Amino acid sequence: MRSEMTTEFPLDQPDATWRERLSALEYHVLRESGTEAPFTGEYTDEFSEGVYECRACGTELFRSEAKFASHCGWPSFFEPLAEDRVRYLEDRSLPGRPRVEVRCAACNSHLGHVFSGEGYDTPTDDRYCINSVCLRLVSARRDEKGPAQA
Numbered sequence: 001m002r003s004e005m006t007t008e009f010p011l012d013q014p015d016a017t018w019r020e021r022l023s024a025l026e027y028h029v030l031r032e033s034g035t036e037a038p039f040t041g042e043y044t045d046e047f048s049e050g051v052y053e054c055r056a057c058g059t060e061l062f063r064s065e066a067k068f069a070s071h072c073g074w075p076s077f078f079e080p081l082a083e084d085r086v087r088y089l090e091d092r093s094l095p096g097r098p099r100v101e102v103r104c105a106a107c108n109s110h111l112g113h114v115f116s117g118e119g120y121d122t123p124t125d126d127r128y129c130i131n132s133v134c135l136r137l138v139s140a141r142r143d144e145k146g147p148a149q150a
Contacts, residue, residue, distance in 0.1 A: 011057040011107040022056065029133050030056050030109040033093075033101070038073025041132020045069075049140035051081065055133065057107035061085050062130070064140070068122055074112065074129045078122035088114070102128060109134065 013021075018031050028034040043052070052062040052075075062077045070076035080086045084105060091101040091113065102111045112130035120127060 011059065013107070018056070026055060026133050029131050030111075033110040035112075036074075036131045036133050041074060043075045043132040043135055043137060044073065046075070046137065048137065051138050051140075052077075052130075052135040053138055054104040054107060054109060054111070055136045056109040057104060058136075059085060059104055059106040060138075061104065061111070061135070062128070064137075068120065070120065070127055070129070072127070072129055075132055075135065077128040077130065078120070078124045078126055080128065086111070102130065104134075111135075 015031070019027055022030060025034075025036065029036055047064065047067060047069075049064050051060045051064070052067075053060050060081050062079075063081055066077045066079050066081075068076055068078060080102075087103045087105045087108075089101040089103060091099040093099075099113045099115070102114050103109060104111060110131075111134045112128065115127045115129060117125055118127055119125065
């Protein structure tokens with residue numbers, strides 16, 4: 001995990017474009033660093049094979065092989081698809097609880113937070129706690145976007 005100071009985001013758009021393209025909840029979480037309610041997201045308990053992309057810009061962010069059941073209420077991954085797909089920012093929005101915010105490196109949309117050293121039995125012991133509304137699953141079994149159908 002590395003911290004970035006990049007200010008160039010190749011897929012960023014003007015605020016008016018994001019408001020037009022995203023639903024109210026998507027805009028709030030992705031562009032205003034909001035958080036969806038726990039256990040409500042479409043990918044919290046989804047374990048289909050595929051790649052999770054940024055809902056705002058389509059950049060591939062996480063592989064299903066890196067997803068694990070953390071039971072925290074949001075989709076959890078132990079690593080991004082590649083380090084250059086995400087960026088990290090210090091988040092001191094909760095007094096006394098510094099966190100590391102995770103953003104899409106291509107469009108600078110908020111995705112969630114990463115927590116380290118929590119004792120999960122994963123290769124990294126990192127938990128990328130990502131809002132479902134920030135993601136879109138591209139199924140490995142079909143060329144469809146969205147949760148796999150049974």
